[in-house]
Amino acid sequence: MPSSSTPRARKPNTAAHSEEFSVEELAARTGVTVRNIRAYQTAGLLPSPRLQGRQGRYGAQHLGKLVLIRELRRQGFGLDTIGDMLAQTPGGAWSEYSLVSQLFSQSFFTVEPPQRKALSAMAAHWGATATEEQRERLAQNGLYQPLQNDEVEMLSPSLERIGIQLAELGVSLDTVLDLQDELIRHTRAIAKAYVEQLFLVMLQNLAGTKPTQSQANAGLDADLIIEVRSLFERLRPLAMGSISAAFPVVLQQEFDRGIQKRLRKRASR
DSSP states (O other): OOOTTSOOOOOOOOSTTTTOBOHHHHHHHHOOOHHHHHHHHHTTSSOOOEEETTEEEBOHHHHHHHHHHHHHHHTTOOHHHHHHHHHTSOTTOHHHHHHHHHHTSHHHHOSSOOEEEEGGGTTGGGTSOOOHHHHHHHHHSSSEEEOSTTEEEESOHHHHHHHHHHHHTTOOHHHHHHHHHHHHHHHHHHHHHHIIIIIHHHHHHHHHTOOOHHHHTTOOOHHHHHHHHHHHHHHHHHHHHHHHHHHHHHHHHHHHHHHHHHHHHHHHO
């Protein structure tokens, strides 16, 4: 019988690292490739894993941070921009921030599913091949996300169908692109005003009325996120509807001004 002074073999302490996993498991959980995970580490976006022998072990912080990076990449942010954003995100808030990013990403305000199309075929309805300059404009105006193999994802297929109808009316591709650029420039300004003066202000007011422990850590609790989403669900059609309501009135006013200007110019001759 062993002596009472004989030390007992210790069981491995798995509790402290029960939520850890290998880089392959991290990739499987997040849908991010092992190669990209290591690239994010090299770029300083992810901290180094804990080493267990020669194997790296990743924890909840890596998981939450990687999910946030994944969502930001899906929204088109570059690595440098993501690095700046992560530097301003308080530690421990990765999961909450990634959840908010998923809730209010491209799909939240989208009213129709995007469609894929070959960039080289974008001018086919004008009976021509798009010039390099026209292709560059299409790639940079924000309504088309470049994919692989010369494909783009059209974020507003309805707008593309309007362009096709304009082509059938004999409107040139350059004119359609000019109109589209003006549309994007002005609607982006309107959207920015709505975001800054309405959505973000109401989000801040709502968050300020619900002090929680997670907010003490600069995060957002699940109940608050649900309430914010519900509020924004009500605000979304109001913001979009206001543009639809105002545009016909403004269009009529500008049409009248344009006609009067032409008549005055003709009369002066």
